[in-house]
Amino acid sequence: MKEKVCLITGANRGIGKATALGLALKGATVIIHCRNRQLGENTREEIITGTGNTAIEVIVADLASLEAVRQVAGEVTRRHTALHVLVNNAGLTKRRHTLTEDSFETTLAVNHLAPFLLTNLLLDTLKSSAPARIVNVASMVHRWGKINFDDLMGQRNYSMDRAYNQSKLANILFTYELARRLQGSGVTVNCLEPGMVVSDFGREYTGFKGLMTNKLWRPFMHSPEKGADTVIYLASSPEVEGVTGKYFTKRRVVRSSRASNDAILASRLWEVSEGLTRLAS
Numbered sequence: 001m002k003e004k005v006c007l008i009t010g011a012n013r014g015i016g017k018a019t020a021l022g023l024a025l026k027g028a029t030v031i032i033h034c035r036n037r038q039l040g041e042n043t044r045e046e047i048i049t050g051t052g053n054t055a056i057e058v059i060v061a062d063l064a065s066l067e068a069v070r071q072v073a074g075e076v077t078r079r080h081t082a083l084h085v086l087v088n089n090a091g092l093t094k095r096r097h098t099l100t101e102d103s104f105e106t107t108l109a110v111n112h113l114a115p116f117l118l119t120n121l122l123l124d125t126l127k128s129s130a131p132a133r134i135v136n137v138a139s140m141v142h143r144w145g146k147i148n149f150d151d152l153m154g155q156r157n158y159s160m161d162r163a164y165n166q167s168k169l170a171n172i173l174f175t176y177e178l179a180r181r182l183q184g185s186g187v188t189v190n191c192l193e194p195g196m197v198v199s200d201f202g203r204e205y206t207g208f209k210g211l212m213t214n215k216l217w218r219p220f221m222h223s224p225e226k227g228a229d230t231v232i233y234l235a236s237s238p239e240v241e242g243v244t245g246k247y248f249t250k251r252r253v254v255r256s257s258r259a260s261n262d263a264i265l266a267s268r269l270w271e272v273s274e275g276l277t278r279l280a281s
């Protein structure tokens with residue numbers, strides 16, 4: 001991965017940090033995106049110390065803001081003329097219904113609209129750097145997801161799981177639609193399920209779910225390093241050179257849900273996302 005420039009969102013902990021470390025070990029220039037400058041700098045130091053690779057950079061932005069997403073894209077293209085790998089990893093869950101400064105439900109904004117906009121803003125750079133790869137970190141919970149166009153922002157009926165499952169289904173629909181649009185461009189896009197990974201992801205879970213995720217299941221869950229394995233594989237392995245529009249788990253292509261394979265749904269979601277993110281402007 002020497003001479004390759006990689007951007008990883010949400011790289012100050014969990015799967016994102018393990019991915020950054022893995023790609024740094026392979027000699028890539030790694031741009032760590034995070035929303036807290038100090039945490040980003042700490043991660044940068046840790047990766048440099050752990051790998052000896054000094055080509056590690058930090059970009060700070062809260063992806064809940066479309067303006068901040070635009071600034072990330074602008075900053076990356078100001079710093080680098082090439083971008084070979086974009087890993088859309090940052091994600092969250094929200095117990096309570098909250099709206100971002102753009103008046104979007106926060107889960108949809110951070111987990112789907114931010115990667116949708118960031119990727120589209122970086123597409124020209126990725127294309128001119130081809131062969132290039134986009135990797136979207138999705139989840140098996142997409143299988144319970146439904147894109148609720150009538151109440152996309154959960155204003156009428158909100159639940160944390162419904163919002164999260166919807167956003168992870170959106171990740172896969174976005175991956176497949178983008179792969180169709182990128183045919184012949186030299187830029188591939190794939191998504192994956194990392195498995196159940198011990199991270200801070202379950203911090204919004206309470207009650208029975210909190211107990212299971214944050215305590216009882218812990219001994220059986222993967223480490224962030226194991227969770228990052230398929231991400232690093234998709235970002236760097238020659239075995240998946242040219243492979244695009246697929247959903248992976250444990251380095252294998254698996255079939256995602258029927259809804260995620262609905263091309264009409266994917267195209268409708270694309271149009272709606274384009275409008276919400278004001279991509280054209």
Ligand SMILES: NC(=O)c1ccc[n+]([C@@H]2O[C@H](COP(=O)([O-])OP(=O)(O)OC[C@H]3O[C@@H](n4cnc5c(N)ncnc54)[C@H](OP(=O)(O)O)[C@@H]3O)[C@@H](O)[C@H]2O)c1
Nearest residue numbers: 010014015035062063064089090091139196197199200201
């Ligand atoms: N853990 C699992 O079992 C599991 C399973 C399936 C899929 N996934 C997916 O894997 C990805 C990574 O999850 P993880 O388990 O590594 O979780 P994590 O430890 O909670 O890490 C999430 C990362 O996303 C960042 N992030 C969250 N909201 C953000 C925002 N508004 N702006 C910028 N960055 C933001 C976090 O930054 P802060 O540190 O500032 O919060 C953190 O760096 C997510 O997309 C998740 O959906 C995880």
